[in-house]
Amino acid sequence: MVSAKALFERSVKTHLEAWGLLEAVRERLDRLEADSTHSAESAQQQTALAARLERAAAEAAPQWLGAPWQVVGEQRFPLERAARPGEPTMIRVADAQPLPGVGFPVVVPFVGVGHIALEADARDPAVAGLLRSIITRLVAAFPAGQLRILAVDGGALGAPLAPFHALIQAGVMNRPVSEAEQLRELLAEAEQQVHAVQAGTETSPDVLVIVAAALPANCTRNDLARIAALAHAGPAARVHLLLAGYPSQTRSAWEPGLERTTLITADPAARGHFRVGDPPGETFGADGRALNAPVTLDPAPPPDLIEELCRRIATKTEADSALTFASLLPERLWQGSSVNGLTTTVGRVGRGSADVSLDDSTPHWLVAGRTGSGKTVFLLDVLYGLAARYSPDELALYLLDFKEGVSFAEFIPTDNDPTWVPHARTVGEESDREYGVAVLAELVREMSRRASEMKKAGVTSLSALRSARADVAMPRILAVIDEFHVLFQGNDDTAKQAVRLLEEVARKGRSYGIHLIMASQSISGIEALFTKGTSIFGQFGMRVALSGGGGILGLNNDAASALPTGQVVLNHAAGVASANRRARFPFADPASLYTLRHRMYEMRTPGSKPPTVFKGYAEYSVDGARIPSRGGRRKVVAVGRQVDVGLNVAGFALDSSPGRHLGVLGTSLVGADVLTSAATSLARQHQPGSATFHLVSLVGTAEDEVWALRQRLHAQGHEVTMLTLTQYKELVQKLAARGSGDRDHPEYLFVYGADAASSTLKQKEGRGRAPLEDFRTILREGPGWGVHVFGWWRGVRRLSDDLGLSGKDDVAGIVALNVKGNEVGSLIGRVHLQWQPRHNRALFIDRHEDKDDLIVPFVSPGRYSEEYA
Numbered sequence: 001m002v003s004a005k006a007l008f009e010r011s012v013k014t015h016l017e018a019w020g021l022l023e024a025v026r027e028r029l030d031r032l033e034a035d036s037t038h039s040a041e042s043a044q045q046q047t048a049l050a051a052r053l054e055r056a057a058a059e060a061a062p063q064w065l066g067a068p069w070q071v072v073g074e075q076r077f078p079l080e081r082a083a084r085p086g087e088p089t090m091i092r093v094a095d096a097q098p099l100p101g102v103g104f105p106v107v108v109p110f111v112g113v114g115h116i117a118l119e120a121d122a123r124d125p126a127v128a129g130l131l132r133s134i135i136t137r138l139v140a141a142f143p144a145g146q147l148r149i150l151a152v153d154g155g156a157l158g159a160p161l162a163p164f165h166a167l168i169q170a171g172v173m174n175r176p177v178s179e180a181e182q183l184r185e186l187l188a189e190a191e192q193q194v195h196a197v198q199a200g201t202e203t204s205p206d207v208l209v210i211v212a213a214a215l216p217a218n219c220t221r222n223d224l225a226r227i228a229a230l231a232h233a234g235p236a237a238r239v240h241l242l243l244a245g246y247p248s249q250t251r252s253a254w255e256p257g258l259e260r261t262t263l264i265t266a267d268p269a270a271r272g273h274f275r276v277g278d279p280p281g282e283t284f285g286a287d288g289r290a291l292n293a294p295v296t297l298d299p300a301p302p303p304d305l306i307e308e309l310c311r312r313i314a315t316k317t318e319a320d321s322a323l324t325f326a327s328l329l330p331e332r333l334w335q336g337s338s339v340n341g342l343t344t345t346v347g348r349v350g351r352g353s354a355d356v357s358l359d360d361s362t363p364h365w366l367v368a369g370r371t372g373s374g375k376t377v378f379l380l381d382v383l384y385g386l387a388a389r390y391s392p393d394e395l396a397l398y399l400l401d402f403k404e405g406v407s408f409a410e411f412i413p414t415d416n417d418p419t420w421v422p423h424a425r426t427v428g429e430e431s432d433r434e435y436g437v438a439v440l441a442e443l444v445r446e447m448s449r450r451a452s453e454m455k456k457a458g459v460t461s462l463s464a465l466r467s468a469r470a471d472v473a474m475p476r477i478l479a480v481i482d483e484f485h486v487l488f489q490g491n492d493d494t495a496k497q498a499v500r501l502l503e504e505v506a507r508k509g510r511s512y513g514i515h516l517i518m519a520s521q522s523i524s525g526i527e528a529l530f531t532k533g534t535s536i537f538g539q540f541g542m543r544v545a546l547s548g549g550g551g552i553l554g555l556n557n558d559a560a561s562a563l564p565t566g567q568v569v570l571n572h573a574a575g576v577a578s579a580n581r582r583a584r585f586p587f588a589d590p591a592s593l594y595t596l597r598h599r600m601y602e603m604r605t606p607g608s609k610p611p612t613v614f615k616g617y618a619e620y621s622v623d624g625a626r627i628p629s630r631g632g633r634r635k636v637v638a639v640g641r642q643v644d645v646g647l648n649v650a651g652f653a654l655d656s657s658p659g660r661h662l663g664v665l666g667t668s669l670v671g672a673d674v675l676t677s678a679a680t681s682l683a684r685q686h687q688p689g690s691a692t693f694h695l696v697s698l699v700g701t702a703e704d705e706v707w708a709l710r711q712r713l714h715a716q717g718h719e720v721t722m723l724t725l726t727q728y729k730e731l732v733q734k735l736a737a738r739g740s741g742d743r744d745h746p747e748y749l750f751v752y753g754a755d756a757a758s759s760t761l762k763q764k765e766g767r768g769r770a771p772l773e774d775f776r777t778i779l780r781e782g783p784g785w786g787v788h789v790f791g792w793w794r795g796v797r798r799l800s801d802d803l804g805l806s807g808k809d810d811v812a813g814i815v816a817l818n819v820k821g822n823e824v825g826s827l828i829g830r831v832h833l834q835w836q837p838r839h840n841r842a843l844f845i846d847r848h849e850d851k852d853d854l855i856v857p858f859v860s861p862g863r864y865s866e867e868y869a
Contacts, residue, residue, distance in 0.1 A: 047101075049102060050101075050102050050103060050104060053104030053105075054104055054105065056104075057092070057104060057105040057106075057107050060090040060107050061089075061090045061091055061092050061105075061107040063077040063078075063141070064077050064079075064136075064137050064140040064141040065083060065089065065090065065091050065092065065107075065137050065141050066090070066091070066092040066105060066107050066137075067092075068105075069133075069299065069301045069302060069305065072301070072305070073302065073305060077140075079140055079144075079312065079313070079316070083111065083138075083141040083142050084142075084143070085111075085112075085142065085143075085146050085147075085204075085205075085206070085207050085238060086112065086204075086238070087112055088109060088111075088112040088113050089109075089110055089111040089112050089113070089141070090107045090108060090109050090110065090113075091107060091108065091110045091111075091134060091137055091138070092105050092106070092107050092133075092137065092298055093106055093107070093108055093116065093130060093133075093134070093262075093264065093276065093297065093298055094106040094130075094264075094274065094276055094295035094296060094297050094298055095295060095296050095298070096276075096291060096293040096294070096295045097293065097294065097295075097296075098292070098293035098294075106276050106291060106295055108262040108276065108279045109262070109279045109280055110134075110240060110242075110262075111138070111142075111207055111209070111238070111240055112235065112238070113235060113260070113279075113280055114231075114235055114240070114259075114260035114261055114262065114279070114280035115231055115234070115235075115240050115241035115242070115243070115258060115260060115261040115262070115280075116134070116241070116242050116243070116261065116262050116264070117241070117242075117243045117244075117246045117247075117258055117261050117262070117263050117264070118130070118243070118244045118245070118246070118263075118264045118265075119245075119246070119247065119263070119264065119265040119266060120244065120245065120266060121155060121213065121214035121215075121244045121245030121248075122153070122159075122160040122213035122214055122244045122245070123155065123214065126272070126274075126296075126297045127160075127244050127297070128159070128160040128213070128300070129297060129298070129299045129300035130264075130297040130298050130299075130300075131160050131161070131211065131213060131242070131244060132160065132161075132163065132164075132300040132301060132306065133298040133299065133300055133301060134211075134242060134298075135149065135161075135164060135211060136301045136305070136306055136309060138207075138209065139164075139167065139172060139309070139310075139313050140309055140313070142207060144172075144313060144316045144317040145206075145317055146206050146207060147172065147206060147207045147209070148171075148172060148173070148206050148207070148208050148209070149164075149167070149172060149173040149174070149209050149210075149211050150173075150174055150186040150189065150190065150208065150209070150210045150211070151173055151174055151175070151176035151177070151211050151212075151213075152176060152177055152178075152182075152183055152186065152210065152211065152212040152213065152214075152215065152216070153176040153177070153178055153212070153213040153214060154178050154179075154180075154183070154212070154213075154214045154215050154216035154217060154219075154245075155178075155213075155214035155215075155216075155217065155245070158176060160213040161173075161176050161211070161213060163303060163306045163307065163310070164306070164310055165310075166307075166310035166311055166313075166314045167310055167313065167314060168562070169314060169564060170313065170314035170317045171317065171564075171567065171582075171584070172313060172314070172317055174186070175562050176213070178216060179216055179218075180216040180218045180219050180220070180223060181556045182216075182556075182558075183215070183216055183219065183223065184223060184226075184577070184578075185557065185559065185577040185578070185580065186210060187210075187223070187226050187227070187230065188577060188578030188579075188580070189208075189578075189580060190208055190210060190230055190234065190239045191226070191229075191230065191578070192578070192579075192581075193205050193206075193208055193237050193238070193239055194230065194233050194234060194236075194237040194239055196237075197236065197237035197238075198233075198237070202237075202352060204352070205237060205238050205352075206238065207238045207240070208238060208239045208240070209239075209240045209241075209242055210230075210239075210240070210241050210242065210243070211242045212241075212242070212243045212244055212245065212246070213244055213245075214244060214245045215243065215245055215246065215248070224255050224256060225256060227241065227243075227246075227256075227258070228256040228257070228258055228259075231258040231259050231260060231261055232259045232260070235260060241258070241261070243258075246258070259280075260280040261280065262276065262277055262278070262279045262280065263277035264276050264277065264297070265277070265290075267294050267295075269294070270294045272296075273294040273295060273296060274294075274295050274296070274297055275290045275291065275294070275295065276290060276291045276295055277290045277291075278290060278291075323347055323348060323584055323585065323586035324586055324589075324592070325381065325384075325586045325587065325588045325589055325592045325593070326592050327586070328344075328345045328346070328347070328381065328385055328586065329384075329385065329388045329596065330388055330389055333388050333389075333599060333600065333603065334388075334389070334390060334391035334394075334600075334603065335389065336389040336390045336394065337390075337394060338390050338394040338395055338475065338476040338513070339462075339463045339466050339467070340359060340463055341357050341358060341359025341360065341476075342357060342358040342359065342386055342389075342390065342395065342476055342478070342515070343355055343356070343357040343358075343359075343389075344356060344382060344385035344386045344389055345385060346378065346381050346382055346385065346568075346570075346583065346585050347381070347568070347583045347584045347585035347586060348583060348584050349570075349581050349582065349583045349584075354570060354581065354583035354584075354585070356382070356542070356544075356570060358476070358478065358515040358517075358542075360510055361541065361572070362541045362542035362572050363509060363510035363515050363516075363539070363541070364506060364509065364510075364515055364516040364517070364518070364539055364540040364541070364542065365515075365516070365517045365518070365540060365542040365543070365544055366518055366519075366523070366537065366540040366542070366543050366544065366552045367379065367517060367518070367519035367520075367544040367545075367546075367549070367552075368519070368520055368521065368522060368523065368543075368544070368545055368546065368548075368549030368550075368551060368552045369521065369545065369546025369547055369548055369549035369560075369568075370521055370546075370547060370548030370549065371521065372565065373546035373547040373548055373549065373563075373565060374546055374547075374565050374566055374568075374585070375482075375519055375546055375549075376407045376482070377585070377587055377588050378544070378546065378568060378585055379407065379480060379482065379517070379519060380410065380588040380593070381585050381586065381588050382517070383397065383399075383411075383478075383480065384410075384421075384588060384593060384596060386423075386478070387421055387423050387596075387600060388596060388600070390423075390475075390476075391603075392422045392423045392475065392604065392605070392608070393473065393475055394475050394476065395423050395475050395476055395477075395478065396423055396425050396475045396476070396477045396478070397411070397421070397423045397424045397425060397477075397478055397479075397480070398425055398426050398439055398442075398443070398477065398478070398479040398480070399411060399424060399426070399427045399428065399479075399480050400427075400428040400431050400435070400436055400439060400479070400480065400481045400482065400484075401428060401429050401430065401431060401482045401483065402430070402431050402433075402436065402481070402482065402483040402484065402485075402486035402487060403430070403482065403483040403486070407429075407482050408424075408427050408428075408429065408480075408482075409429070410593050410597065411424045411427055411597075411611065412424065412427050412610070412611055412613050413610050413613075417594075419597055419598055419601040420597070420601065420610045420611060421597055421600060421601075421611075422600055422601065422603075422604035422605075422608055423600075424610075424611035425611055425612070426439065426442075426611055426612040426613075426614070426645050427611050427612070427613050427614070428613075428614040428615075428616070429613070429614070429615045429616060429617075430615065430616030430617055431614060431616055432616055432643050432841070432854065433486065433487050433489070433494050433495070433498065434494060434643045434854040435614050435616075435643045435644070435645075436481065436484075436487040436498060437487075437494060437497050437498050437501060438643065438644040438645050439479065439645055440479075440498060440501035440502055440505060441501055442645045443477065443479060443501075443505050443509070443514055444501055444504055444505060446477065446512070446514065447504075447505070447508055447509065447512045447514060450462070450465075450474065450512040450513070451512065453465060453469070453472055453474070457469050457472075460511075461511065462474065462476075462511070462512055462513040474513065475513075476513040476514070476515065477513060477514045477515065478515045478516075478517065479505075479514070479515070479516050479517070480516075480517045480518075480519070481516070481517070481518050481519070482519045482520075483519070483520055483521070484518040484519065484520050485520045485521075485522070485523065487502075492834050493834050494834075499536070502516075502536060503535065503536050506536050506539040506540070507539060516540070518540070521548070521549070522549075522551055523537070523551060523552060538574070540574070541572060541573065541574050542570075542571070542572050543569075543570075543571040543572075543574060543575045544568055544569070544570055544571075545559070545560035545563075545568065545569040545571070546560065546563060546567075546568050546569075547560060547561075547562075547563040547564070547565065547567075548560070550569075552575060553569065553571060553575035553577070553580075554574070554575035554576050554577060556577070557571075557575055557576070557577040557580070559577065559580045559582065563582075566584055566585060566586075566587070567582060567583065567584050567585070568582075568583050568584075568585055569581070569582055569583075570582075570583050612645060612646055612647055614643070614647055617840070618856070619840060619856070619859050620640065620641050620856050620858055620859070621677075621858055621859060621860070622638050622677035622680050622681050622858040623680075625638050625641070625649045625681070625858070626649060627649070627681050627684045627685060628685055629685070634653055634654065634655060635653070635654045635682055635685050635686075635746075636651035636652065636653050636654070636681070636685070637651060637652040637653075637654065637662060637678045637681055637682060637790070637813075638650070638651050638677060638678065638680075638681035638858065639651070639652060639662070639674050639677060639678060639815050639842075639844060639855065639857060639858060640674070640677075640815075640842060640844065640855035640856050640857040640858050641855060641856045641858075642844075642853050642854070642855055643841075643853070643854040643855065643856065644853075650844050650853055650855040651681075652678075652813040652844075652846060654746075654783070654788055655783065656743070656783045656784045656786075657783055657812070657848060658779075658780050658781065658783060658784070658810065659779060659780065659783070659809055659810040659811060659812045659847075659848075660783040660788060660812055660813075660848070661779055661782070661783070661788055661789040661790065661791075661810070661811045661812065661813065662678065662788075662789075662790045662791075662811070662812075662813035662814075662815065663754075663791055663792075663793055663799055663811040663813065663814055663815070664790075664791070664792040664793070664814075664815045664817065665793055665794075665795070665796055665799060665814060665815065665816050665817060665819050665824065666794065666816065666817030666818040666819045666837075667794045667795075667817075667818060668817045668818045669701060669702070670817055670842070670857050670859060671752075671792040671794070671815075671817055672699065672701075672702040672705050672706075672752055672792060672860075673705075673857065673858060673859040673860045674792070674815050674817075674842070674857050674858060675750050675752060675790055675791075675792050676705055676706075676709050676860055677857075677858035677859075677860075678750070678790050679693060679695075679709055679713065679748070679750050679790070680709070680712070682748060683712075683713050683716055683718055686718065688716060688717025688718060689717055689718065689719060690744070690745060691718060691719070691745060691746050691747070691748065692718075692719040692720075692721070692745070692746075692747045692748070693713050693718055693719065693720045693721070693748050693750065694721050694723055694728075694731060694747065694748065694749045694750065695709060695710055695720065695721065695722050695723065695750050695752075696723045696724075696725075696728045696749065696750065696751045696752060696754075696757075697722070697752045697753070698725060698751065698752060698753035698754070698756035698757060699752050699753035699756065699792075699794075702752045702753070705860060706722070706752055707722075709750075710722055725756075725757060725760055726760075728749075728751070728757060729757070729760055729761060729771045731749070732761065732771050732774045732775050732778060733771050733774050735747070735774070735778055735782070735785075735787055736773075736774030736775075736777045736778055737774070738785075739781075739785075740785055741782075741785030741786040741787055742786060743785070743786035744786075745786070746786035746787065746788065747786065747787050747788075748787075748788055748790065749778075749787070749788070749789045749790065749791075750790045750791075751789065751790070751791040751792065752792050753792060753794065754791030754792060754793050754798075754799075754802070755793045755794050755795060755798035755799070755802070758772070758798060758801060758802055761774075761775055761802075772802065775802065776802075776803070776804060776807050776810065779803070779807060779810035779811065780807065780810050789811075791811075795819075796819055796823040796824060796826070796827050797823075799811070799827065800826075800827055808827070808828075808829070809847065812846060812847045812848045813844075813845070813846055813847075814827075814828065814843075814844070814845040814847070815842050815843070815844050815845075815855075815857065816835060816837075816842060816843040816844075816845070817837065817842050817857070818837040819837065820835070820837065821833045821834055821835030821836065821843075824843070824845070828845065828847060833852075840856060840857075841854060841855070841856060841857075842854075842855050842856075842857040843855075
């Protein structure tokens with residue numbers, strides 16, 4: 001079988017031999033013309049010569065590469081068979097007619113050999129036609145997915161390249177650029193391929209052709225020097241130039257010459273004709289400068305042929321380049337070591353793999369893309385790809401989603417599928433900002449723990465620690481925050497705290513193997529980051545831009561502006577245009593995720609715990625809470641779950657301190673649920689009969705719930721009383737008059753609607769003091785007697801009135817529901833307290849412990865809480 005190189009050399013030799021014969025015929029015809037005679041023999045020689053030249057051209061540039069467009073239309077050559085990447089390719093550029101009746105096609109070396117430049121730009125219709133001709137021949141001849149065209153149109157207003165619009169959507173050609181800065185980005189992409197081939201990191205590059213209908217007018221000397229450098233080094237890396245308007249009339253004095261380039265210039269002797277310069281490394285004629293014959297440039301293909309071809313190419317490219325999620329996964333799971341970093345494959349760059357890393361060079365990523373751009377799919381590709389390569393001992397995941405969605409539902413157990421991804425430590429869906437702060441705080445604590453371990457081991461890096469202490473569990477941690485802009489909305493204390501923690505993790509995380517991926521639609525307009533944006537985002541060297549997410553790239557880097565769904569710009573240099581890599585990523589189909597998740601679940605360490613799952617919309621009941629066991633001296637009242645990494649139970653500890661009582665504030669019926677949960681949790685800590693529960697229902701809507709609580713406590717063997725308002729008043733007076741109690745047998749008062757008792761407690765009987773004074777005595781002295789009050793007040797002012805001026809501190813625990821922060825602040829002496837009431841949340845304050853926490857208040861099982869007013 002004849003090799004491609006041998007065929008190429010033979011074609012060139014035949015072409016040159018034919019030229020020699022043509023010269024001989026020319027001399028003989030000159031003599032015949034001098035004799036004014038033209039024999040039949042000369043005509044036969046001309047015909048034979050033309051036929052031989054035609055055959056030579058057809059052999060050098062077969063089918064799509066060299067056939068006339070009429071022949072192409074008639075024979076409908078198959079696609080992708082005329083050229084192969086890595087093989088020298090000749091292409092038809094013109095028709096020559098050196099003598100009357102003698103004509104032949106002009107084919108010149110191009111891909112795999114050199115470049116083509118035309119002195120005139122594509123505003124000349126003949127030049128525009130040739131550009132269309134060459135592009136059409138290239139995309140038809142080369143296999144789909146192995147040729148990319150980088151288009152430039154600096155002066156022809158887009159018309160020459162407009163028929164190839166379908167190739168843009170298929171990723172075969174970019175949207176033509178017109179500015180010098182954009183040209184520089186294309187040159188950088190071509191240079192990147194040259195450097196990769198020279199370094200041996202890209203062994204099978206695509207064919208990359210820079211097609212310029214006209215170079216931008218404001219090109220600098222440096223731009224042209226870069227073009228000349230590509231002309232020199234490009235062919236070895238499959239990078240080629242097709243430049244119209246080079247050299248230009250305005251810049252020709254300082255434009256460098258292009259090596260390995262066939263130059264096509266206007267023929268001054270014949271208007272409308274051109275001259276084709278000698279091809280790289282060869283000569284056409286004795287003068288060593290150009291083909292010694294006037295030529296007519298190859299015309300543009302018929303528009304319908306271009307349209308049909310582009311449609312077929314686009315369809316085939318899309319089909320051939322289709323990626324599956326399964327094709328990105330390793331054959332064997334959990335074989336990777338994360339000592340020096342994390343690496344996974346997210347898709348394809350050309351025909352090569354798109355590998356991305358979280359390591360010392362790119363410790364953190366920013367990911368951006370508009371709704372529908374495929375951001376969630378991309379994150380699933382990344383996370384499942386990493387989980388497939390690294391075991392839970394090498395990788396731990398903290399996942400947060402701040403939008404209404406289920407971005408990370410594939411990582412947690414559900415009612416339909418009890419499995420989970422073993423790497424997941426905590427997963428937040430529709431997370432609160434406070435939960436995000438809690439996760440960042442947890443990462444800071446982990447950094448401190450690792451710093452301590454490093455100090456003990458006498459090392460300064462995670463890799464050194466893991467090498468020195470194989471017994472230390474130290475997986476790399478990846479925290480992914482989707483729609484992270486929500487975390488920093490506003491300029492309140494939560495946003496400020498989030499910024500402080502994020503900055504610390506971003507600056508120090510790489511040293512301790514802690515990495516961040518922050519994803520959003522945009523990073524603009526985040527008020528809390530106005531003064532910190534540069535210092536924080538400067539740590540995020542890896543930028544991943546999907547369609548509409550170009551804001552995270554550098555200035556004038558609009559590489560993501562026209563990305564179709566399923567494509568992404570990967571940039572490891574903080575958005576600098578020269579570092580762009582355009583990649584395709586697959587759809588993470590549910591079937592593949594299901595299969596992989598189950599495989600990893602079966603491989604997990606037996607007894608490993610599922611991730612902590614925080615669902616912003618979920619309600620919680622005290623029945624599922626972990627409460628201290630019976631017999632402990634210090635009882636803890638459970639009121640909800642903290643919005644933190646572990647969703648720990650928010651508890652109010654009881655002791656003999658004055659004012660150790662709990663007040664629930666707000667009109668929401670969740671107030672009744674909180675009291676019921678408090679009573680239920682206390683009952684679980686007492687032996688039957690060791691405490692007395694006094695239940696007072698002063699709110700009609702809570703009657704059924706209080707009665708159900710009585711039945712429940714009674715069934716557990718506890719002493720329970722149900723009191724009317726009058727009985728409640730009498731109990732208050734009795735307890736205050738007694739002035740003591742049995743701490744081994746405490747008494748708990750649960751008052752539903754305590755504000756409704758205020759007027760009754762204020763009424764004096766005779767000349768004695770009002771029961772309200774007795775109530776205040778109980779608040780002040782009761783804990784020392786073993787008496788604690790749990791009341792639900794439906795207004796802050798009503799509780800304040802009950803406490804009086806001297807008793808503001810006599811209720812240490814506050815659960816604020818649908819009351820404003822400034823109202824609660826006025827009660828506890830913190831006028832700037834920041835609290836915005838919202839559904840299914842409460843602010844839990846323990847004044848003795850000097851802390852306040854956002855909680856999800858416990859609600860009665862099976863009952864849905866109302867929307868807060």
